[in-house]
Amino acid sequence: MYPFKPGSYAPRNGWYVAAFREEIGEKLLSRWILNQPVVIYRKGDGTAVAVAGRCPHRHFPLGESRRVGDAIQCGYHGITFGADGRCTFIPSQATVPGVLDPCIPACGAGPVGVDLAW
Numbered sequence: 001m002y003p004f005k006p007g008s009y010a011p012r013n014g015w016y017v018a019a020f021r022e023e024i025g026e027k028l029l030s031r032w033i034l035n036q037p038v039v040i041y042r043k044g045d046g047t048a049v050a051v052a053g054r055c056p057h058r059h060f061p062l063g064e065s066r067r068v069g070d071a072i073q074c075g076y077h078g079i080t081f082g083a084d085g086r087c088t089f090i091p092s093q094a095t096v097p098g099v100l101d102p103c104i105p106a107c108g109a110g111p112v113g114v115d116l117a118w
């Protein structure tokens with residue numbers, strides 16, 4: 001029944017507090033929201049982003065991976081994901097098939113509000 005998916009306890013298409021503003025920086029910040037892993041960080045221009053927290057290849061935690069510019073390079077096999085959550089690089093492969101994006105939109109990249117007024 002809307003707005004809940006079967007088996008869910010909360011609306012998934014909504015805003016949730018994930019961190020305090022001062023917690024979000026260049027370092028990858030791992031959080032669980034609605035039982036989904038999420039990674040939050042600031043791009044080089046200061047914009048905060050949130051992307052899915054598990055690599056779709058072998059589910060390595062992307063929060064334990066490393067930044068390459070504004071992207072995240074998975075710490076297991078090196079697949080790289082842009083700040084929009086889309087796969088941008090696969091080692092040993094010349095093309096990116098576009099099917100390795102972390103579960104967007106259920107737990108993937110989304111807008112991040114950092115100046116909320118209540």
Ligand code: FES
Nearest residue numbers: 055057058074077
């Ligand atoms: S688990 Fe991430 S690249 Fe293989």
